[in-house]
Amino acid sequence: MERIFFFAIAILCLNATTIATDIPVGYVSGTWTLAGSPYNVQGSIQIPNDSTLTIQPGVNVIFQGAYKLNVQGRLLAIGTIADTITFTAINTTEGWRGIRFDNTPATNDSSKIVYCKLQYGKAIGTSPDYNGGAVYINNFSKVIIYHSLITKCSANNSAGGVYIVAANPIMSNSTISYNTSFEEGGGISIRSGSPIINDNLISYNSGTNGSININGGGIYIESGNASIVNNTISNNSSTQGGGIKIFGGNSIINNNIISNNQANTGGGIYVQGGNPTISYNTISGNIAQNSGGGIEAGADITITNNIISNNTATSGGGGIRCYTESAIIKFNFICGNTVTSNNNEYSGGGGIKCVNCDPSTDISNNVIANNNAGNGAGLLCYNASPTLTNNILTNNSASNNGGALSCSDGSPIFRNCIIYGNTAATSGTQIYLYDDSSDPKFYYSDIQGGTAAFELNNNFYTGAYQNNIDTDPLFATPSGGSGTGYNGLTADWSLQNSSPCIDAGDPNGIYPSTDIAGNPRKNVCRIDIGAYEYQTGIPSFVVSLGISQPILCNGAATGEITTTVSGGAEPYTYHWSNEQTTPNVSGLVAGNYTVTVSETSYACSIVKSITLTEPIAISIDAGADTTIICGDTIAFITSTNYTGTDPLTYTWSPSVGLSDSTLANPYLTPTSDQVYTVTVTTSDGCVATNDINVTMVPINAPEICIVSVDSSNKNLVTWNKPLSLSIDSFYIYRETITTDVFEKIGSEPYDSMSVFVDNASLPNVQSSRYKISIFDNCGLESNKSGSHKTMHLNINQGMGTTWNLDWEPYEGFIVSSYRILRGTSPDSLQLIGTTSGGSTQFSDFTSPAGYIYYQVEVVSPNFCNPSKSYSSSRSNIATNNPNGIYENTNTSDLFSFYPNPATDKIQVFVKQKSGIEIMNAVGQMLKSINAIDNNSNIDISGFARGIYYIKVKSVNGIIVKKFIKE
Structure with a gap:
């Protein structure tokens, strides 16, 4: 976006002594020098985003009308103590519209207003222009106001001086004085955010709107978490909260002097909401035409460690008036405050007035002395029953009833309190109870005159009154008498060494660690009565417990607890919850342990507990x-x-x-x-x-590769051997005469060939179904494999030379086709036809005359390799030869051979001239020798490891024998 800058036009006047710079409406940046001063602003001006306007020390900025300086960039107005920068208006009645940080982009660096004087700023018109007479800060926290004077500025709505919303600026060492607002925050208004307001003088600011309530003459806090520290807030005025009005938030009001402010309600401070903390302040000389001369507390407020003195209210609460909500009032000096009206029974409360307070209101460790009121010069409770602990109510003076306390429908609880030396002109020098429903309770307190001195207004007192004394408390240096004519602040309200209040408080209470002077509470083992703890004499009786040996393992009895005792008087006695009586205990399991330690000087006992924990059980x-x-x-x-x-x-x-x-x-x-x-x-x-x-668990079941009939007319089972070091052997099973019932017929070691010949099989008679399993080295047998069944072939003669073949199908894999083999001898079988795998019949119309031999073969789709290729399965050889496939009858003595098993050669011996053939396990001829007369060495070194057959043919018949090649 194009930016247009209007530059200063220097006008040299005819008068040689006057030099001025006119600033027209528009954007400004750069440097305003002392040489160009004064700068006459002739319209509203703006520092653009990402731009800086620097104003040198001693420059005067004079607004020629109701114009404003809008900062969207950075303003550096940094003067010196000797050369202040002044922002003012040529017409002080009309004024100018102030410096405004309205949603300034956070990307800009901090703007600084240092050693500046801002005067005659006027916020008028409508929202938001009618807020922030001198400075308006909205949603931008990088603003520092330091060593500056903001004075004679005003706002038609909020903040005659500085208005803050959703921002965290810093205001320090500045003076905000004589500013006015129409509704709230004569000096400063904080609507939200967490600004830091410290070391400033905020004085003579006020509200000006007659009939409407004006909130916060000096400062108004709507919400947020403001930090108001080390300021002097004085001589401000408004309808509510002459010095400060707090409507909400959690602000901290700390270490300020809040004095001589005036309001209808809450002369010094008025807290209507939120949870502020008011601490370490001096709140004095403030005046409220109605109530709450020092503080009007209508919220959950904490008031601690303050001096609240010489404040005045007309109807109630010269020092503090708390109503409706819960308040914590601790460690304060509330002295010399006055309530001037004496119209009725609930007009009063020179020190504190509680009206409709929450029962949780806690008033403890305070000195409430030398206050004046018509009723209840120290404390007035109207429909309120707060708890008071370790307070001193002394030398207060009532012009009517109840020098220390006046109750109307209130029953406060007093514990460890001193009520002594108070006076009342009419009745109830110490305590006045207006009605029968007022029954305060007193425990371990020093009450002058006891219950006999209570003024009951013709009613009956039925409240608890236990373990109290009626004796001069013997203050170190009390004030000279009752009422505001004596200075309760300069008195010393600590106890003399012979005071009856020493070690006379309730021994069983839970108390703060220090007294009003910051000294340790409890001497020996009983707390003193009053706000001060006597610090000499027998050392405090102190007991502490420590774990000297933790429990290292879950469930173990190894814990040890050590007791450390000091003060009081020995010997000490110990009694533990587990009945042990020694200072230190051991052999403990996890749990809570309690010890009661007693000393002998005051017969004091202290009960301490400690918990022994154990680690989670390891698992x-x-x-x-x-x-x-x-x-x-x-x-x-x-x-x-x-x-x-x-x-x-x-x-x-x-x-x-x-x-x-x-x-x-x-x-x-x-x-x-x-x-x-x-x-x-x-x-x-x-x-x-x-x-x-x-x-x-067993090894997975193996699978048979193929079953067949070998050349010796025996069934042959072949499988692929798994690679394993854990297999002992393979078991071979054959189906019995009962379907699906198999019996073990043999085994083969793992290191043998994965081939098994069923010598008991009868392929010419029937087919056989086989399964195998694995027996491992761990003694477990696997499940059995799927079954494979051999083929059994039958033939019958048809017409003429026709032969019909019928066979049982192969089981174990899907057969794609059957091969039909025929020959005139078992050794001359040739392929004559093929039929599909779904057929188990074949007719041969071309068979030769004479003896015929048939065999059916299937080719496996699987790769079988126990030692060499086994790719097909053959059925038995069916023939019309009445002698079958073997022509010899008893000719086994016609030849012999050795060795068996053999490695590279075998030597064959025959008794007559014979021919020799060597076949593999499925009947394929591998070697043939036409004739030998006596013996012959046959080379088998080229054969693979496996089972082979020697067929010897002579005039006496055919002999077949098996051997193994290693």
């Missing part, structure tokens, strides 16, 4: 129970709830199968079912255990 989780296959390895994964830094010790039991029984997470290779227990131990000896159950 360990070994993990969920698990299963494992023989030969596998798993890692235990433990977890604990231990949060310490010292190392933990682990022990596993038993250690069998573990990589290391002292690790948190060892590896396990088990061989049997086992429950393992882990024990964890901390450096403090705390122990936890947990179990994990490890169960062995």
